[in-house]
Structure formats: structure tokens, C-alpha cells
Amino acid sequence: MATPMSANSFIRALKDEGLTVVEVGDWRDHNRNSKGPWGPVRGVLIHHTVTKGTANTVKICRDGYSGLPGPLCHGVIAKDGKVHLVGYGRANHAGLGDPDVLRAVIAEKAPPGDNEATVDGNRHFYGFECENLGDGKDPWPAAQLLAIEKVCAAIDRVHGWSARSNIRHLDWQPGKVDPRGIDWPKMQAAIGKRLGDDKPTPPVTPPPPPKKPVVDLSQLVAAARSNPAAVGTPVTYSGVRTVEAALVDEGLLAKKYSDGHYGTVTKSAMSAWQERCGCSGRKPGQAADGIPGKTTLTRLGAKHGFTVVA
Template identity: 55%
Template sequence: MANPLSAAAVLAALRAEDVRVVEVGNWRTHNRNQKGAWGPINGSIVHHTVTKGTAATVRIVRDGYSSLPGPLCHGMIAKDGRVHLVGWGRTNHAGGGDPKVLDQVTAESYGTRPTPPTHGNSDGVDGNARFYGWECQNLGDGKDPWPAAQYDAIVRVQAALCRAHKWSAKSVIGHLEWSSDKVDPRGFSMTTLRSDVAERLKHPASWSPGKTTPTPPKETPVSTTDDRVKALHTNLLSIGEIGTTAKGTPSGRVEHGAGYYLAHILNEVRQLRADVAALKKEA
């Protein structure tokens, strides 16, 4: 638990870690602070965008959707490894999540991964106040590759935050580890990412593991068809709840807009179609 870094401090921390930073417009003052608290900060969440094209992705995460104002994260990590800073302060990236996961991340008390979440956006605690958020450009279908330069940048960004706050790598989680209705990031293992962040923290910020950039390890698939049906159902219900206050929802939580859920619904439908096609082929 810590006070959020200032914009100047996070910029210095990222550059010390040799992160290639792109400052987008008025990112230092672009935020949703008028909608609720930002801080104390307990950790950092990694996401995938379900988009393609760097320019279009930067625009989306900075400006948001018609039903969900931006910024949707603090920085977007592109395929080429550049980190586009789009906002600083409260952003609409984490939504509701599991309180026991928050406790485990705050205390850094879990094993290889936090307890699987049982709360999500509609009934969880406010994650926008408590986490840094990093969107990573990827379709999130389990097939879109994670270039080595991008994965290396993800590791460096998370290490920079942990180093600045004197956190361990256990302060870094994926959105799927925070919220029961999320599946991102898909395509690499958060357990392995934390291991790589931990290794980096053993060395000075300027450390480089070699002349070549490490290749991200392939993730062991964890999402089943049942998981995808559950996520699809939850996102459909969430659209119906837009504009209402769900029972038990903490005050100050900003709901995601329809565009956000529709993007994830499209992704889940694609995955379900692939499951059906695979079953037909086996038959």
C-alpha cells in the first residue's frame, strides 16, 4: 500500500528501466479523479486490449467509448515495445474485483498466484482506486502473438513500479486474477511474468539480460468452454446493469460501458465458435 507516484516520478522510473516511453497529449492531468479516489495504491494490473493497430488502440485507451470515458489505463504497451502514457490518476481500467485478492496482493501473501476471484465488476471492490493499469495491444484470442519486444516492455514497466514502491513481483496481477468475469491477459502466464519481474528486480534498473530480447513463454491454457460461457453470460448481464447501481456495489465505482462489454463478448463468441469447430473435427 502506497501513495501513487507522481507523473514525473513514474516517467523517471520507466526511463531508468530503459522503457521506450511515448507521452500522449496531456497525459499527466488526464484522469477520472472527479469520479472517485485514486490511492492508496496496492499494485499493478496487466490487461489486453482486444484491438489491433497501434494508433487506433492509443486513441481508444485515451479517449474511451461513448459509454465509457477515458482514460482506460495509465499506459498502453504496443507490439513494438513502446509504452504510450495516456493518463495519470484514476482511470477506468480495473472495475470491481475480489476483496480477498486485494488483501493478498496488499500483503503479498499468496503463493504462485492469488486465490481465484469469486467477485467481479458488478459486485466487487473498486479497483480503479487501488491499482495502476496497463493495457497491452493484443486481440486476446490466444492466437495473436506477443512479440518479444512487447513482452520485455511489460516486464520492465512492472519492475519499474515495483522498484519505485519497494514492492515484490507479487504486487503485479492480471485482470483475470482480479475479477471473476475477466480473461485477460490471454497468451502468456502471469506466474511466469511475475518470475521474470522478480528476476529483473535482483539487478539494477539498467540491467539487460543479453543482446536479444527474451521470448514470452506460451501460456498453458486455463480457460475452458465453461469458463468462456460464464464470462459471456456475465458480460451480457453487465450490459443490462449499465445505468443502475448493483446491489452491494461500493460507492464511487465506475461501471464499464456497453462498448467495453461488447468487445469482450465478441472475443468470447469467437472462442466458443473455435471450440465448436474443434469438437466437430474430432467427431
């Protein structure tokens, strides 16, 4: 069982690894400890931000947004390799994840497929958001990749962990894809080499494909027609989050609006997707109106891993 480092030990470990660290405001005392426990810590979780611009990224990760207060991680790893510390303690970065994955991290084994979301990851993981659009096209500069390697090694070194204690958000939580574009087996090997592990890190066995989320078209349409007006309590439906995540990955919806509420912003993003597809998907030739249609929703699901049922 690993007790979290003190904030002073944390920043010292990062600097000792040769990292350039930027302290953002009262990061040592900026946390969500009032909402739940912090520790025991089990590993390091790496994300991408789906944002552009270091200053904007750091602000979002420190302050959070409506529905998800900051800090959204402990540190932001920028394109230039600098690590901006935005909080310390419990942070809103990991959410609920798979207990089998947590057991694998503790045992320092390759994580299995993530198909459950029942364990509080905010309690157990140091979290780092990496500045990247997450579209598979935005490059990962060498300085940034080296910083990720050093961050993981620094924390591993203090706790006596191996490279297996560092995982991706996609390993932890069903439906996540971040950090998209990083060769993770190569990264783990680099971390292991930096730690001086004698044993080569075995290749990661690809997990079985997770079960695809199912989106009920009729319920989604009902949410789309009622939520934008926001009269009374907005309609809640889990399929909204699935669709919003896909729209975020398409660059049509800001991550801060991926909140399960099919409001005007989500409706506008869906309209943009419909226009991108050349039709609304409900009736041929009908203008894109942001109300989900089977044709364009199925096309979005095929691209982002969810199934549509009428």
C-alpha cells in the first residue's frame, strides 16, 4: 500500500528527474479532498486534453468547467515538455474504472480489457493531462514524450514501482481513447530503461475489444427535443454522453460540454456532424437540425465504436 507523497516530495521528485516544472497558483492545496479519500496510490494515469494552446489547457485543467470542478489532474504536460502543476491531492481525472485493471496495476501486470466502471480512480492514481487534440493527427513532440517518460519514472522511483504502474486512460475506463497517438509499449520500455529495470518490459497484449455501448435512437431524439429548452430538470440519458464523446473526438464539441445534457451546444455539434455527412439522416434532403437521425448517428457510431438501435 502506497501513501501519496507530500506536495514538496512530489515536486522534488519531478525536478530531480530533470523536468522543468511550472507552479500554478496554490497548486499544493488545490484538490477535491473534501469529496473523498486520496490514497492509497497505485500508479500513474496519462490522458490527452483535446485542447489547443498551453495557457488555455492549463486554465481548464486547473479550474475545470460546469459539472466537473478542477483540478482535472495533478499536472499538465505541455508540448514543450514543461510540467505545469495545477493541483495536488484528489483530482477529477480518472473517474470510475475497472477493478480488474486496478488489480493488474497493483500486481504490475499488463491490464486486461476495461469493461466495468465501479472503482474510484481519483483515489488511486496520480493524473497527468497531456496537451494534444487527441485526433490522431496532432503530433507528439519529442520533448513532450520525454517529459511523459520522466514524469512516470520520477513517481515510480519514489514508490518503488515498475513501468507497469503507468497506464493510459483507455486502459482504465470503458470507451476512452486517450492518449491517442502514443506508442505505449515503446513508452513503457523507455520508462523501464530509465528506471534501470534489468528485465525488458514484455510487449503489451492487446486487450479484447470492449463491448460496444448501445445508443437508443428514440430516447436520444427525446432528449434532443426536450433538453435544449432546459425547462425544469433536463432529460438524462446515458446515450447522450456516448454521442457527446464522439462529437468531442470529431472536434465538433468542446470537452467541457460533454456532460450528458443534450442542450443547445450539443444540438449545434450534431447539426455540424449532419452537415459533414451531407444530410440530416432523418429524411433525404432535409436540413441538418441537430436532432439525431439513424443514418448519420449510425455513421458516427461506426466511426467511434457504439451501436445504434431504433
